[in-house]
Amino acid sequence: MTKQPAGHLWWQRGVIYQIYPRSFQDSNGDGVGDLRGIRSRLDYLVDLGIDAIWLSPIFPSPMADFGYDVADYCDIHPLFGTLADFDALVADAHRRNLKVILDFVPNHTSDQHPWFIESRSSRDNPKRDWYIWRDPAPDGGPPNNWLSYFGGSAWEYDATTGQYYLHLFLKEQPDLNWRNPQVQAAMLDVMRFWLDRGVDGFRVDVMWLMIKDAQFRDNPPNPAWKPGMMPHMRILEAWSADQPEVHQIVAMMRRVLDSYDERMMVGEIYLPYDRLMHYYGTPESPEAHLPFNFALVLLPWDAHTIAQTIAAYEALLPPHGWPNWVLGNHDQPRIASRVGEAQARVAAMLLLTLRGTPTMYYGDEIGMRNVPIPPDRVQDPFEKNVPGEGHGRDPQRTPMQWDASEYAGFSKVQPWLPLADDYRQRNVAAQRNAPHSMLSLYRRLLTLRRSEPALSIGSYQAIAVEGDDTARQSVLAFVREVNGCRFLVALNFASHPARLSLTTIGEGTIALSTHLDRGGSTVQGDLELRADEGVIIALAP
Numbered sequence: 158m159t160k161q162p163a164g165h166l167w168w169q170r171g172v173i174y175q176i177y178p179r180s181f182q183d184s185n186g187d188g189v190g191d192l193r194g195i196r197s198r199l200d201y202l203v204d205l206g207i208d209a210i211w212l213s214p215i216f217p218s219p220m221a222d223f224g225y226d227v228a229d230y231c232d233i234h235p236l237f238g239t240l241a242d243f244d245a246l247v248a249d250a251h252r253r254n255l256k257v258i259l260d261f262v263p264n265h266t267s268d269q270h271p272w273f274i275e276s277r278s279s280r281d282n283p284k285r286d287w288y289i290w291r292d293p294a295p296d297g298g299p300p301n302n303w304l305s306y307f308g309g310s311a312w313e314y315d316a317t318t319g320q321y322y323l324h325l326f327l328k329e330q331p332d333l334n335w336r337n338p339q340v341q342a343a344m345l346d347v348m349r350f351w352l353d354r355g356v357d358g359f360r361v362d363v364m365w366l367m368i369k370d371a372q373f374r375d376n377p378p379n380p381a382w383k384p385g386m387m388p389h390m391r392i393l394e395a396w397s398a399d400q401p402e403v404h405q406i407v408a409m410m411r412r413v414l415d416s417y418d419e420r421m422m423v424g425e426i427y428l429p430y431d432r433l434m435h436y437y438g439t440p441e442s443p444e445a446h447l448p449f450n451f452a453l454v455l456l457p458w459d460a461h462t463i464a465q466t467i468a469a470y471e472a473l474l475p476p477h478g479w480p481n482w483v484l485g486n487h488d489q490p491r492i493a494s495r496v497g498e499a500q501a502r503v504a505a506m507l508l509l510t511l512r513g514t515p516t517m518y519y520g521d522e523i524g525m526r527n528v529p530i531p532p533d534r535v536q537d538p539f540e541k542n543v544p545g546e547g548h549g550r551d552p553q554r555t556p557m558q559w560d561a562s563e564y565a566g567f568s569k570v571q572p573w574l575p576l577a578d579d580y581r582q583r584n585v586a587a588q589r590n591a592p593h594s595m596l597s598l599y600r601r602l603l604t605l606r607r608s609e610p611a612l613s614i615g616s617y618q619a620i621a622v623e624g625d626d627t628a629r630q631s632v633l634a635f636v637r638e639v640n641g642c643r644f645l646v647a648l649n650f651a652s653h654p655a656r657l658s659l660t661t662i663g664e665g666t667i668a669l670s671t672h673l674d675r676g677g678s679t680v681q682g683d684l685e686l687r688a689d690e691g692v693i694i695a696l697a698p
């Protein structure tokens with residue numbers, strides 16, 4: 158029976174699962190995933206044990222940036238289906254107690270959006286000011302030195318009207334002018350359109366970039382830039398990101414959500430913690446429910462760094478702020494490729510036992526890895542713009558590996574991106590009943606988390622590890638507790654064994670090991686962790 162104290166909302170207790178719709182399930186044989194495909198896999202997601210799905214963009218789009226270039230915010234791209242398919246997906250998901258979160262892309266539209274087509278048509282068009290237009294610099298060049306995330310200047314010259322427009326991403330993704338009240342009203346209406354259709358929340362794309370300096374001042378150079386870093390990092394985003402006025406916009410979005418029941422937003426924000434925390438807003442003027450915390454995606458994988466980071470995050474969270482953690486997404490290398498398969502299991506245990514809402518990335522539950530993409534199959538515009546520097550995101554966007562059949566059960570035809578070489582071994586069907594598989598580990602972790610409120614809403618207390626050298630250097634340990642029910646989580650980041658002393662912590666029973674083989678055994682005094690092993694121990698009262 159679920160022991161569930163009241164007072165926490167679904168997005169605090171639950172686990173979010175990100176679906177990249179192009180790659181989850183193709184239902185109509187065009188090699189690209191779609192909404193009917195997702196619908197046909199809902200039972201898998203229920204069985205896995207997640208609570209909410211977040212869909213990367215599914216709106217009409219020329220697909221210059223695979224849907225992050227939206228040409229109509231209030232419809233569905235025919236590749237993915239229709240509004241009726243979407244309604245059916247939401248209804249089916251809700252029947253299964255799954256929430257549905259959409260990707261909202263407010264910073265920029267497609268250059269094919271009717272608003273931009275109007276805006277670029279003449280300087281006196283009523284939509285001119287909906288985007289960010291500036292005169293050329295005196296030498297005819299771009300108005301300032303701001304850079305695009307995907308390489309080159311963030312400004313594109315438009316000969317028709319003799320001005321430049323701003324695009325922090327592709328030139329096919331012009332930035333909206335969020336200082337314009339008409340833009341604000343139109344975009345808040347977009348939110349209402351989907352909320353009225355029953356969506357449970359939004360993941361908001363590049364939330365921290367939505368407002369730019371009113372004077373468009375030059376950004377300072379970044380003395381720490383080195384080859385290999387993202388191209389826009391040559392300059393510091395002092396004037397093009399994280400501007401104070403952005404908080405009024407996020408608060409406005411929040412007010413729309415709060416006029417509905419239990420809806421939420423998670424903001425994509427890549428900022429240091431001290432800046433990130435501002436996106437929770439204040440109790441009087443709340444902002445994002447969950448400003449994404451990307452530390453586990455970005456930091457070196459060692460126990461010491463992670464322990465310090467968790468401590469810093471917990472210490473900086475405002476009292477009204479609910480934490481969250483992420484291991485991967487469609488922009489970042491897969492966790493199993495970053496840390497290796499054995500540590501990916503430890504990472505799964507960490508993600509699903511830390512205090513805060515976890516967001517999983519499709520396929521990580523079967524240990525999918527980055528798939529090398531031959532040059533003639535590259536799709537990602539980032540890789541095409543800046544080839545060979547390792548920025549391409551196709552490797553982490555490859556089709557879900559459902560079974561060992563041709564095209565992995567994803568499609569009946571060659572998929573839009575190549576399948577992993579090892580998909581015949583690494584797939585859902587092969588792992589579903591294999592007692593020690595990654596999928597079994599994820600299912601067990603999710604089941605335990607659901608049945609033990611200490612692991613979702615309990616308090617978090619770091620433990621100073623005592624024991625042998627490996628334990629002290631490479632083991633991360635913490636206790637989660639609710640209503641006197643306590644769990645110790647101990648994770649060995651090393652590829653050799655560690656012995657911990659439990660004398661100050663107490664004794665207990667292993668609820669789960671990442672090795673899935675010693676649940677139920679009692680531990681007292683010392684805890685032996687094998688190489689790359691994590692355990693969750695139910696502590697005796």
Ligand code: NOJ
Pocket residue numbers: 222225226262326362363425487488
């Ligand atoms: C962040 C998204 O996650 C990424 O995939 C996209 O390319 C940019 N924002 C631009 O929308």
